[in-house]
Amino acid sequence: MSYDDVLDRYEPVLGLETHVELGTATKLFCGCSTVFGGEPNSQVCPVCLGLPGSLPVTNRAAIEFTIKIGLALHCDIAEWCRFARKNYFYPDMPKDYQVSQYDEPLCTDGYLDVALDGRTYRVEIERVHLEEDTGKTLHVGGDTGRIHGANHSLVDYNRAGIPLVEIVTRPIRGTGKHAAAVAKAYVSELRDVLRDLGVSDVRMEQGSLRADVNVSLMPPDADQLGTRTETKNVNSLRSVERAVRHEVERQAGVLDAGGRVVQETRHFHEDSGTTSPGRSKEEAQDYRYFPEPDLVPLAPPRELVEELRASLPEPPSVRRARFAETHGYTAVDMDQMTNAGVVDLVEATIDAGAPAAKAKGWWLGYLVGRAGELGLEVAELAITPAGVARISALEDEGSLTNKLARQVADAVLAGEGDVDAVIDAHGWRVAGEDELVAAVDAAIADAPDIAAKIREGNQGAVGPLVGAIMKATGGSADAKRARELILERLS
Amino acid sequence: MSGDSELCRLEASELAKRIADRDVSAVEVAQAHLDRIAALDTAYHAFLHVDVDGALAQAKRVDAGEVEGPLAGVPLALKDVIVTRGVPTTAGSRILEGWLPPYDATIVERMRDAGIVVLGKTNMDEFAMGSSTEHSGYGAAHNPWDLDRTPGGSGGGSAAAVAGFLAPLGIGTDTGGSIRQPAAVTGTVGIKPTYGGVSRYGLIAFSSSLDQAGPCARTVLDAALLHEVIAGHDSRDSTSIDAPVPPVVDAARDGDVSGMRIGVVKEFAGDGYQSGVTARFDEAVATLAGLGAEVIEVSCPHFDYALAAYYLIAPSEASSNLARYDAMRYGLRVGDDGEASAEAVMAATREAGFGAEVKRRIILGTYALSAGYYDAYYGQAQKVRTLIKRDFESAFEQVDVLVSPTTPTTAFKLGERVDDPLSMYLADLCTIPSNLYGGPAMSVPCGLSDDGLPVGFQVMAPVLADDRLYRVGAALEQALGTAALLDEVWRRDHAATS
Numbered sequence: 001m002s003y004d005d006v007l008d009r010y011e012p013v014l015g016l017e018t019h020v021e022l023g024t025a026t027k028l029f030c031g032c033s034t035v036f037g038g039e040p041n042s043q044v045c046p047v048c049l050g051l052p053g054s055l056p057v058t059n060r061a062a063i064e065f066t067i068k069i070g071l072a073l074h075c076d077i078a079e080w081c082r083f084a085r086k087n088y089f090y091p092d093m094p095k096d097y098q099v100s101q102y103d104e105p106l107c108t109d110g111y112l113d114v115a116l117d118g119r120t121y122r123v124e125i126e127r128v129h130l131e132e133d134t135g136k137t138l139h140v141g142g143d144t145g146r147i148h149g150a151n152h153s154l155v156d157y158n159r160a161g162i163p164l165v166e167i168v169t170r171p172i173r174g175t176g177k178h179a180a181a182v183a184k185a186y187v188s189e190l191r192d193v194l195r196d197l198g199v200s201d202v203r204m205e206q207g208s209l210r211a212d213v214n215v216s217l218m219p220p221d222a223d224q225l226g227t228r229t230e231t232k233n234v235n236s237l238r239s240v241e242r243a244v245r246h247e248v249e250r251q252a253g254v255l256d257a258g259g260r261v262v263q264e265t266r267h268f269h270e271d272s273g274t275t276s277p278g279r280s281k282e283e284a285q286d287y288r289y290f291p292e293p294d295l296v297p298l299a300p301p302r303e304l305v306e307e308l309r310a311s312l313p314e315p316p317s318v319r320r321a322r323f324a325e326t327h328g329y330t331a332v333d334m335d336q337m338t339n340a341g342v343v344d345l346v347e348a349t350i351d352a353g354a355p356a357a358k359a360k361g362w363w364l365g366y367l368v369g370r371a372g373e374l375g376l377e378v379a380e381l382a383i384t385p386a387g388v389a390r391i392s393a394l395e396d397e398g399s400l401t402n403k404l405a406r407q408v409a410d411a412v413l414a415g416e417g418d419v420d421a422v423i424d425a426h427g428w429r430v431a432g433e434d435e436l437v438a439a440v441d442a443a444i445a446d447a448p449d450i451a452a453k454i455r456e457g458n459q460g461a462v463g464p465l466v467g468a469i470m471k472a473t474g475g476s477a478d479a480k481r482a483r484e485l486i487l488e489r490l491s
Numbered sequence: 492m493s494g495d496s497e498l499c500r501l502e503a504s505e506l507a508k509r510i511a512d513r514d515v516s517a518v519e520v521a522q523a524h525l526d527r528i529a530a531l532d533t534a535y536h537a538f539l540h541v542d543v544d545g546a547l548a549q550a551k552r553v554d555a556g557e558v559e560g561p562l563a564g565v566p567l568a569l570k571d572v573i574v575t576r577g578v579p580t581t582a583g584s585r586i587l588e589g590w591l592p593p594y595d596a597t598i599v600e601r602m603r604d605a606g607i608v609v610l611g612k613t614n615m616d617e618f619a620m621g622s623s624t625e626h627s628g629y630g631a632a633h634n635p636w637d638l639d640r641t642p643g644g645s646g647g648g649s650a651a652a653v654a655g656f657l658a659p660l661g662i663g664t665d666t667g668g669s670i671r672q673p674a675a676v677t678g679t680v681g682i683k684p685t686y687g688g689v690s691r692y693g694l695i696a697f698s699s700s701l702d703q704a705g706p707c708a709r710t711v712l713d714a715a716l717l718h719e720v721i722a723g724h725d726s727r728d729s730t731s732i733d734a735p736v737p738p739v740v741d742a743a744r745d746g747d748v749s750g751m752r753i754g755v756v757k758e759f760a761g762d763g764y765q766s767g768v769t770a771r772f773d774e775a776v777a778t779l780a781g782l783g784a785e786v787i788e789v790s791c792p793h794f795d796y797a798l799a800a801y802y803l804i805a806p807s808e809a810s811s812n813l814a815r816y817d818a819m820r821y822g823l824r825v826g827d828d829g830e831a832s833a834e835a836v837m838a839a840t841r842e843a844g845f846g847a848e849v850k851r852r853i854i855l856g857t858y859a860l861s862a863g864y865y866d867a868y869y870g871q872a873q874k875v876r877t878l879i880k881r882d883f884e885s886a887f888e889q890v891d892v893l894v895s896p897t898t899p900t901t902a903f904k905l906g907e908r909v910d911d912p913l914s915m916y917l918a919d920l921c922t923i924p925s926n927l928y929g930g931p932a933m934s935v936p937c938g939l940s941d942d943g944l945p946v947g948f949q950v951m952a953p954v955l956a957d958d959r960l961y962r963v964g965a966a967l968e969q970a971l972g973t974a975a976l977l978d979e980v981w982r983r984d985h986a987a988t989s
Contacts, residue, residue, distance in 0.1 A: 057729050089814065094820070
């Protein structure tokens with residue numbers, strides 16, 4: 001049954017837990033580098049490997065980044081709080097406990113406003129806390145990359161101890177049919193906030209921003225929330241939307257058949273857009289949280305909090321409003337660009353010299369669609385804002401037709417090189433007047449019967465001649481001008 | 492000669508002086524102690540690993556004048572719970588057998604920079620859990636006073652090494668009495684410094700909020716000299732206190748207690764205290780009064796609950812601290828046949844690698860932290876801890892130090908309590924409160940009981956008033972002549988090795 005049908009009958013309730021790897025130079029409790037992509041186990045020391053006797057020392061920058069995130073999300077900053085140990089055994093956890101925060105998070109009770117289709121949804125933030133990331137396990141020898149079926153596993157501890165901020169929303173209600181879009185828009189807005197704060201590179205594809213998506217359905221007459229599922233580690237904006245849609249449809253199927261939704265964690269599959277069961281929460285482990293005795297409590301001085309508050313950049317929503325005004329975009333334009341995640345790309349394209357309307361047109365009217373076809377985030381496309389500006393300029397000066405311009409863009413997207421390299425390689429440019437005249441004359445000479453029809457006033461016969469000219473010029477002819485020339489000569 | 496060199500009889504301060512004066516080389520001193528270990532440690536089993544090459548190399552650095560200081564060239568016995576780069580470190584557990592740490596503990600660095608010569612790693616109850624060393628994964632240590640008796644625990648190895656003249660100095664760690672109780676039953680001096688006074692970086696954790704490393708020696712001054720070397724702020728330990736080290740050496744040299752107010756803890760007397768222990772303790776208190784101290788009886792009502800609170804807090808933290816011994820990264824690995832899951836290998840390794848007492852405490856702690864039990868056990872124990880701190884704080888409004896017997900009995904026989912955990916736990920009855928509070932405490936000998944075995948006198952001081960321990964300890968040592976008690980051990984061993 002379709003998503004829309006389901007949401008005629010059930011109220012969707014969302015909850016998002018977003019993990020953000022902070023962009024501090026060093027890890028949360030030691031001096032190891034946090035740079036992504038190093039040789040496995042090259043960025044480790046006794047502390048982040050949890051060797052016997054080692055002790056953590058908290059990275060001040062990580063605390064400040066977390067407070068900034070809390071302030072940007074309108075949270076209260078705790079005057080006194082502690083880290084806690086979350087105890088469970090797993091090979092990628094060096095100490096078999098994770099230093100996290102439990103009942104005393106650093107930031108609480110905030111919100112983030114999310115604009116969608118002219119409406120603003122206020123998403124309430126329950127808490128923002130700081131914890132250490134785990135290592136990364138690679139299951140080798142199976143087909144799935146998951147533990148089942150693997151022959152053995154390898155663990156890379158480079159990621160272990162990287163500061164990770166968890167941002168947890170309160171249950172989000174009242175989104176109705178927009179649930180999936182709101183979920184996506186929330187993560188997108190959060191990503192913009194975090195990027196502007198400069199606290200993370202927020203690259204979902206590298207895992208520096210990842211979302212756990214909680215979904216439940218409430219029948220209209222219910223007085224309490226339905227049973228939720230938690231789809232873990234959804235790592236693109238598009239996937240957030242798809243995961244919500246899938247869970248809504250799947251849970252409705254279960255409920256409609258008289259079944260019971262099982263509270264569990266689920267995995268999202270990028271290829272099929274579906275989820276499958278992970279660990280069941282009903283048999284979940286007891287994490288035996290207790291205050292971390294190796295660390296002293298955190299008591300951020302109020303002066304520091306105020307200093308950080310004063311240092312906050314303009315919120316993305318304000319920045320966008322200013323941007324809209326400068327470039328003459330309408331509210332609808334901004335909504336569209338925001339939801340497509342192209343505001344920054346459009347801005348960079350304008351900065352590279354493109355007119356505002358063309359910059360928007362290229363991204364929203366063409367490249368977003370191409371990204372969808374290629375299954376990529378729009379920011380991952382192999383074309384830069386500068387490249388888009390270059391194509392747009394060539395179009396404006398008449399060197400590229402609209403059709404040719406898209407061909408150039410496609411070639412760049414296919415990885416053939418930058419704009420000028422692609423044009424040179426294919427010899428793509430608009431045919432000059434002399435070349436065009438020659439091609440027109442040749443086409444008329446080659447098709448005397450068609451020429452005769454045109455002379456008789458049958459304008460419908462012009463088309464095949466234009467086609468022949470396009471073919472002869474390798475598509476570089478300006479079709480409109482070719483038509484004019486034919487009629488000039490045959491009237 | 493084998494192990495009977497008079498060099499081994501000298502106290503640390505005297506040895507350091509002779510080495511500095513070039514009367515004797517640090518290498519000769521180290522070799523004399525290594526020879527004595529070779530001759531006698533088959534009986535004591537104080538050492539788990541003797542680092543001959545490392546000790547001689549460090550002694551050569553001292554002789555070459557590369558390092559100097561008040562303890563340069565003095566040998567030391569290091570409890571095996573302190574991490575040493577490239578030198579086996581097991582914490583007394585089979586689960587860490589063969590592990591060669593890639594780094595040094597902060598106190599190891601500080602001792603090396605001070606020219607101290609680490610002879611090797613000493614025996615202990617596994618992960619410092621025990622009061623007799625019988626829970627060592629490598630067999631018990633023996634008390635130099637009577638080989639059938641325990642040298643105490645968990646730091647029985649360091650205490651036996653110091654009492655048996657295998658080393659003039661030792662390092663212990665004290666979570667509930669593991670420096671002081673061994674000191675008491677071996678006739679040596681042992682100090683648990685203020686929590687946070689000595690870096691824990693490189694101390695393999697048993698209970699993070701209670702563990703503290705400290706000195707063992709045959710004299711109060713020697714202990715103070717070592718205390719000064721290892722203490723002081725360390726940026727690698729968040730719980731390390733950023734404050735000057737209390738003037739412990741000055742206090743140990745001074746030993747003047749006139750005008751000091753000394754509080755005798757009312758709760759630590761009566762049933763369960765051996766009469767000889769009570770007698771020596773009372774005499775020591777009378778001695779202090781004779782030296783001009785004011786003696787006041789003080790009640791600390793919540794001390795009665797200290798043992799119970801300790802046996803919830805320490806195992807809770809231990810259950811988490813010991814989770815990392817999972818066969819994945821270092822140490823023992825059992826059952827990895829290429830088919831077994833990681834979980835199965837973890838379970839098999841922990842089953843094989845941990846001893847019964849460690850398992851008992853992991854289970855206790857896991858239970859105490861479990862959902863639904865946390866408030867009743869761990870939470871309640873933390874409240875008791877707060878009440879005990881308040882007892883100390885209000886007591887220290889009336890007195891400068893508190894005193895009690897260190898342990899209710901003299902050294903018990905090996906095998907006597909090992910199957911009865913509760914009676915074993917009672918050995919730490921008087922020492923645990925200071926760990927829960929965080930203040931410093933010392934055990935200093937105060938004579939021999941009727942059974943001819945040493946009795947320890949405990950002094951407890953406020954946080955960061957470690958110097959007061961040394962003042963009282965030095966006063967007693969001088970007045971009672973207790974540093975000479977160990978001559979009996981020396982004479983006996985001398986006869987045996989000659």
